[in-house]
Amino acid sequence: MNHSADRSQSTYLTGFVLAVLLTAIPFALVWGGLLVGPAVYAVIAVAAVLQVIVHLVFFLHIDLKSTPVENLFFLVFAAVLIFIMVGGSLWIMMDLHHRMQ
Amino acid sequence: MLGRLTIEALPFYSWVAMGGAAVTVGGGIAVFLLITWLRAWKVLWTDWLTSVDHKKIGIMYVVLALVMLVRGFVDALMMRAQQAFSLNTEGYLPPEHFEQIFSSHGTIMIFFVAMPFLTGLINIIVPQQIGARDVAFPFLNSVSLWMTAAGAGLVLISLVVGKFSQAGWTGYPPYSGVEYSPGVGVDYWLWALITSGVGSTLSGINFIVTIVKNRCPGMTFMRMPMFTWTSLCASILIAFAFPALTVVAGQLMLDRTLGFHFFTNGDGGNMMMFANLLWIWGHPEVYILVLPAFGIFSEVVATFSRKRLFGYTSLVYATACIALLSFTVWLHHFFTMGSSADVNAIFGIATMIIAVPTGVKIFDWLFTMYKGRIEFHPSMVYTIGFMVTFVIGGVTGVLLAIPPADYLMHNSTFLVAHFHNMLIPGALFGYFAGLNYWFPKALGFKLDTKWGIRSFWCWIIGFYLAFMPLYVLGFKGMSRRMEHYADPSWQPYLIVAGIGALFVLCGIACIAIQLYVSAKTWGSARDITGDPWNGRTLEWATSSPPAAYNFAVLPEVTDIDAFHDMKILGQAYQTPQHYEDIVMPKNTWVGLALGALAFGLGFAFVWHIWWLVALCFVLSLVCVAIRASDDNSDFVLPAAEVARIERERLAEISPADLHDMRDFVPRGVASGAPLTGTV
């Protein structure tokens, strides 16, 4: 009992540090003007995706072995939906942008 | 001190607006006096407002929906009256008032009639159908209810203090931006959407967890009743689609209140993104509204055809397909925004594909009725009316899904006819069927059938009269949202549509009379067994109304239609070996307080009363902290008390009350003798 409490505390701490880092990086880049152009967007996007994974792994304790299948199912479903929504929106907006040139 | 709230906000500028305000305030005062006269404040507070019991929360949701249906319908009636007469005249409504009315009508019907109605029915029934004692998070359920009520409150108060949005129920910028709509109307609309949207999202999550985690032993996914399945799929849609609405409403709020530029004309804003995000929510939303109704139709058809549901598995897969596909078609709401032919074609084809699983369902229901012993209970009659009428709406929908055709018909009354053709039979008739079907379960007595049938006839005749002319008018070129018009050939159609609205008015009156008559003859229509229709699913195994814990002993399930099997095998209404203590959640005022604070927060934001915003926000945090540090939120109902309640219930049931199940026992094909040991 105590042992597992210790362990989960340390994972929360690791997760917290990683989450802060992944938040600080994009802010620093934009505020400090360290990067310009499309590269900024790429870094921000990667940091955001990693942030999601950090939350899932360190705060919600999701892993491929011990998490019940139905929870994993919902996660995969969420990923598919996010792909449809974000991908679809990008496609639609790019297409409109292109036609307004 | 009061932001932009001044005495000018009161509606002394127009007789019609003052009338609306007077009815709203008068209605509020009348309810207050009635409760005081009945000395019901204490009961109301302890048994209802602070309750976390899913059945009571469900009933309150349905009451909210019915009240708002009346309000939304008054708007519809006013629009129909305006258009029936406004040929070449201003009619009795000035344009800015007419605009508020169609905006509030659409907003109310979607967010505060359809959403609470279906959430209420899911709340009352789903836990019982899966053999559970409550939803997964009873307190959260109460928060959801009061958040939804707060949103409804904001729409209602906009009639008295200030004005409502004039930008339609979709509120597209730039018209809904500060530049063109500087008043408070759009802010009321936004905050009503945000608060009720939070409530809906929480409900969706709550139902998903309940259905995935709280099913009774033996109830695998493929043994869940159809209504539970459709509720699960609708809840998944809620949980994934509503965040898009909350985000887009939040962005427009930031644009309007803090000078952001998400959707403005200049400064890098892009208003097309608003349409995109709104409909990422909006299309799944229409399936959120119809899927639970499909579930209700499935239950009703099986019960009143006295047959097992035809094609259960295909219905499950059709529901799941619809749920997934509904996320892939949103662009059909803005074909005309200027996407290339490729984009339009792909979304058009995806839209047409959804008609396939929907068609599968219609055939499954028809085959369930085939060779059944159909009983024309009001809920069954609503179901048949739905099947006939919904198909017409489906056909016009496939027509609109063809992009070149949509270029001609978009924004016309053809579209208005199409979506009412989906929503009135497909959603509202389903909820009315559910109301007639489950009313005895919720309140312990049956609804009068005579007035139920009358309400059906008024609604269906009214529907056809009110909306078929709009299809024709669409072809004749009439745009939607017109305050007056100059083409005399339109007027006859608009007059017929107005008469249709009067029939619908009679339909609503019939429902009111039905409720009144049934309440008066309460004793004679009491449901003693808890199973008035010889039902098939587990919700009929509990008493009517169910005890707070639903099931004294959790049932065990071996097949779909679990309760039907129990009755055949003689396992229903048995006294168990022993009872156990049951842990129940205590009532709490925190949900109600959070709802009230959300209302205050929204109101303060609308009028820019910043100190009140801060105050409501801080108090909300305090409420959450109080709740989170409360380690004493449950109580134990002792086994002896459970035993007493159950004994009283069983003692009341005499064998003569029970349904004769002999006809339902499967028989050998050759011998005709009952097969023993089978179900």
Ligand code: HEM
């Ligand atoms: C009860 C009978 C009803 C009648 C007579 C009615 C009538 C109308 C009318 C006259 C309009 C305006 C059409 C126009 O723009 O020219 C309208 C719009 C609308 N109605 Fe209904 N309606 C009814 C029920 C419903 C229901 C049940 C729902 C949804 C569940 C609904 C949702 C809407 C929406 C979303 C709009 C669009 C509002 C806008 O233009 O922004 N209506 N209705």
Ligand SMILES: [Cu+2]
């Ligand atoms: Cu759609």
